Amino acid sequence: PFTYAKSLEAFERARRVIPAGIPGHQGPTEGCYIPRDAYPLFSSRAEGSRFWDLDGNEYLDYMCGYGPNVLGYGDPVVDAAARRQTALEDVVTIPSSIMVDLAELLVDTVASADWAFFAKNGGDTTTLAVMTARAATLRKKVVFVKGYYHGVAPWTQKLDYPGVLEEDVAHNLSVPWNDLDALEATFREHRGEIAAFISTPYMHGNFVDNELPAEGYWQGVRRLCDEHGVVLIMDDVRAGWRLDLAGSDRHYGIEADLLCFCKAIGNGYNLAALTGRESLRETVASLTYTGSYWMSAVPFAASIATITRLKELDAPAMFRRVGSELTAGLVESAAGHGLTLVASGEPALFYLRIADDDSLDLHQRWVAECVKRGVWFTSHHNHFLNASLTSADVRRTLEIADEAFGVVARER
Numbered sequence: 001p002f003t004y005a006k007s008l009e010a011f012e013r014a015r016r017v018i019p020a021g022i023p024g025h026q027g028p029t030e031g032c033y034i035p036r037d038a039y040p041l042f043s044s045r046a047e048g049s050r051f052w053d054l055d056g057n058e059y060l061d062y063m064c065g066y067g068p069n070v071l072g073y074g075d076p077v078v079d080a081a082a083r084r085q086t087a088l089e090d091v092v093t094i095p096s097s098i099m100v101d102l103a104e105l106l107v108d109t110v111a112s113a114d115w116a117f118f119a120k121n122g123g124d125t126t127t128l129a130v131m132t133a134r135a136a137t138l139r140k141k142v143v144f145v146k147g148y149y150h151g152v153a154p155w156t157q158k159l160d161y162p163g164v165l166e167e168d169v170a171h172n173l174s175v176p177w178n179d180l181d182a183l184e185a186t187f188r189e190h191r192g193e194i195a196a197f198i199s200t201p202y203m204h205g206n207f208v209d210n211e212l213p214a215e216g217y218w219q220g221v222r223r224l225c226d227e228h229g230v231v232l233i234m235d236d237v238r239a240g241w242r243l244d245l246a247g248s249d250r251h252y253g254i255e256a257d258l259l260c261f262c263k264a265i266g267n268g269y270n271l272a273a274l275t276g277r278e279s280l281r282e283t284v285a286s287l288t289y290t291g292s293y294w295m296s297a298v299p300f301a302a303s304i305a306t307i308t309r310l311k312e313l314d315a316p317a318m319f320r321r322v323g324s325e326l327t328a329g330l331v332e333s334a335a336g337h338g339l340t341l342v343a344s345g346e347p348a349l350f351y352l353r354i355a356d357d358d359s360l361d362l363h364q365r366w367v368a369e370c371v372k373r374g375v376w377f378t379s380h381h382n383h384f385l386n387a388s389l390t391s392a393d394v395r396r397t398l399e400i401a402d403e404a405f406g407v408v409a410r411e412r
């Protein structure tokens with residue numbers, strides 16, 4: 001098993017100059033992810049489906065930078081496009097026309113898109129979507145799905161989180177996932193007050209088995225939103241480009257009014273996009289919303305190359321096949337050691353849980369044993385696939401996972 005001396009040393013330095021050392025969920029948050037001694041904290045290099053930590057340990061990576069790595073780290077085609085654009089220009093006083101090229105590509109690719117608006121982070125686009133809905137409807141309330149995550153802007157947080165005002169979340173309502181009756185009741189109770197319904201395409205929350213939409217669910221949501229004049233926002237930041245290149249709304253048979261994209265849009269180059277329907281074009285154009293780096297040209301070039309490559313590969317079909325093979329193999333391997341592994345969500349973004357222990361400790365220990373042997377799974381969060389993953393990689397993953405199941409089954 002691996003050791004992480006250099007990572008820990010760097011973390012001690014980090015703690016002196018960066019609040020929390022590594023802020024947010026990638027840090028060794030107490031009680032959240034696998035124990036600190038089981039995984040490294042800093043990487044040093046990445047290529048294809050792998051990265052290396054500061055101590056030189058190599059990982060087959062099923063987190064893909066939490067999503068952006070969709071083609072493989074350092075994809076040669078994307079990086080060449082980015083280098084060509086770097087040689088020309090990046091952040092300049094006025095935008096490069098490559099922004100228009102990418103917007104045209106998105107409008108051609110995403111079924112529900114009549115326009116595209118660019119920003120940097122997923123949270124920029126969810127905030128823009130909610131502002132657009134409020135400006136278009138002149139209503140205040142937003143309906144969420146319980147367990148939601150749409151970024152870190154104050155309106156997406158909870159009242160008991162530090163720094164959040166009552167006013168920030170005063171207009172938030174929530175309904176359970178897959179519950180059309182609750183949605184209808186909420187729309188009726190607050191008739192004329194609801195600007196938007198915002199949801200991910202399926203329930204890919206943390207710490208819980210992920211849930212797909214029930215038959216007819218999205219069609220029902222679409223109908224209720226139309227009846228009540230509510231803007232339907234789909235947050236495709238996490239699942240976007242991995243289920244369907246035409247959008248996850250299209251994947252589940254509807255058209256959203258607004259679609260939020262980020263993560264996989266540029267294979268790691270910093271970019272996000274809100275796309276939307278004609279009826280909201282004037283509203284989005286009327287908002288005060290911009291940023292210093294939002295029109296930088298290099299990520300636009302990278303994104304054009306990424307989307308083109310995803311289309312050539314039919315990446316969503318590949319992810320479905322590889323994700324199904326891998327999760328079936330893991331479930332079978334667990335069973336061989338007398339353990340019940342539950343794989344949920346879409347195969348492209350599979351979520352894993354060893355069901356034999358409600359405390360989730362057993363699952364965390366298994367993940368730790370995988371990480372220490374070079375397979376980077378994570379506990380309590382969905383995983384991500386990238387197109388550079390080979391059958392040999394999947395076989396190696398299954399071998400290591402099997403060894404790790406053996407370790408935790410024996411301990412148990």
Ligand code: PMP
Nearest residue numbers: 121122123149150151237238262
């Ligand atoms: N929505 C969803 C569904 C996400 O998964 C994320 C990021 N994990 C966000 C929004 C926020 O995106 P970002 O961190 O790029 O602001």
